[in-house]
Amino acid sequence: MYAFMCALGLLGPLLPAYGQQRYSQLAEANLAPSATIGSLLNADSAGATLLSAALHFSGNLRVEATRFALEPALAEARSLASSLQDEYALGEALLSLAHARFLKRYVELESTLDAAVLDGRYNCVSSSVLYLLLAKEAGLRPLGIVTTDHSFVALALGDGRLIDVETTNKHGFDPGSKKEFLDSFGRTTGYAYVPPSDYKRRSQVSDRHLVGLIALNRATLAERRGDQLGAMALAVDAHAYMDDDTSRQYLGDRAHNIAATLLNAKRWDEALLFLGRVADYYGSLADLDALGMQARLALLADNVSAMGRDEALAELERAYVAGVVSSSERQEFILAIVSRAADELRKREGWLAAWNALAKAAGDYPSIAQLKGLAATARSNWVADTHNRFAAHFNARRYDEAQAVLKAGLALAPDERLFMDDEKALKSALTARP
Incomplete structure (x- = not known):
């Protein structure tokens, strides 16, 4: 047949x-x-x-x-x-x-x-x-x-x-x-x-x-x-x-x-070598140009995942200038790099550090709306974490410690409704204290 x-x-x-x-x-x-x-x-x-x-x-x-x-x-x-x-x-x-x-x-x-x-x-x-x-x-x-x-x-x-x-x-x-x-x-x-x-x-x-x-x-x-x-x-x-x-x-x-086999095995370098040889010998063939772009993107993703935030962003910009990534792909990479770095920062220093990093990134890259959303989420988590630490001291009647936590929170977010409610509760407790 x-x-x-x-x-x-x-x-x-x-x-x-x-x-x-x-x-x-x-x-x-x-x-x-x-x-x-x-x-x-x-x-x-x-x-x-x-x-x-x-x-x-x-x-x-x-x-x-x-x-x-x-x-x-x-x-x-x-x-x-x-x-x-x-x-x-x-x-x-x-x-x-x-x-x-x-x-x-x-x-x-x-x-x-x-x-x-x-x-x-x-x-x-x-x-x-x-x-x-x-x-x-x-x-x-x-x-x-x-x-x-x-x-x-x-x-x-x-x-x-x-x-x-x-x-x-x-x-x-x-x-x-x-x-x-x-x-x-x-x-x-x-x-x-x-x-x-x-x-x-x-x-x-x-x-x-x-x-x-x-x-x-x-x-x-x-x-x-x-x-x-x-x-x-x-x-x-x-x-x-x-x-x-x-x-x-x-x-x-x-x-x-053959290229798909190499890509599925994450053999980016071998895939790019093979695709380059085919292009040199036969010119543009089937959908191999698109596969080559996939391989270059995958290789870039692997490389930046092993780098720190600033180094990864610099590598991304070089790839963008070289035409490896499009404008939309560049934004996706930035979002991934920044959010990963913020999460690592949260694990080391807490939600406040993550919020600050994401807020700065949102200012640096205003066209990436998701960064603003991530910064808002980090802020909400910091507020909740601060409130929980305040509540732990307050419930144990450690009012001085509770007041210190609340003061630090209000200094950064004076209009935060949850903090203002905590402040009222603390004043009532202090007034009622013998």
Whole structure:
């Protein structure tokens, strides 16, 4: 199937945790096409070149065995071309040849050419590529066709007709037409009928694109089992060979997932290294610019969290000037830095110190309304704390100590209603004291 070559999104949380060496390998993932693809880039779409690419994308374990098994079929395709002058009949005979010699069992996830030729296991991608090779060998003009979740071939005949070939079905030549079954004496014994498919969004693709789908499907499977380096290598080769929007987007998705793995593991430096290398090699790709900004913000957040208030604010300003953070993000960082510092101050010195720090910050950054709210909250907590200390002394009849606490509070907040009520209570108690 063509469908499972879709992007997998953020894979980091789905993959096992890696060690330091593995994260470094991801950051240093190879971004250059292999030497094999390099040798094919300037070649045309002749059958031999397409076959070499298909075998490379299928993996390098059974290349010679697959070539050896294919050669008699290619020779038969040439022979059929000599004996059948009618292109329609020749195209149908080639589909029968593919199924008679090779295609035995449909397996949705089996896209490789060697599996189709040597094992008989195939899907729409591998069967389409096999038919493409046979048709080209016979001198026909096959065209790759893809939909959102399927691939097949169409034959462009000399009379102007375009004949669809559903390569996954041995009766799939020209779907919608009735096929006769003949016995050995040429008598009709039955019919086969494959209904035409209603593909609303079919697109014609290049020969290289159709062959490259083998690599894209293998890359998706590699990524699903956690082999992101293998998936990236296949995507790099596929894009170098296909060189179209689909392969570029697919490459961007694989790069996205490597970056996401590093980001989810909080490997900010490795993520930025990888994203920078991709940008240098391919320019702006998919949503990697946004991921890079996320990594820089996360790295900044980590750095400032380990700094004191003034040092953190200075680091933030440098990042703001450098364009790492936006104006709104700068305000969020300031709020976080100042509130964290105020809380640490509260733990050491109490609510009064926190209130003073937040009130000063609210004056320094008047556009950040939340700072005023935090300062007001700190003041309320200081008032409550002061009242509670006053009440503890007052209830124990330690009026002198209560008066000292209240005096200090009124000096800072003379209009505070709670303090004024405390003052009345204290005066009454002192008046009633013998």
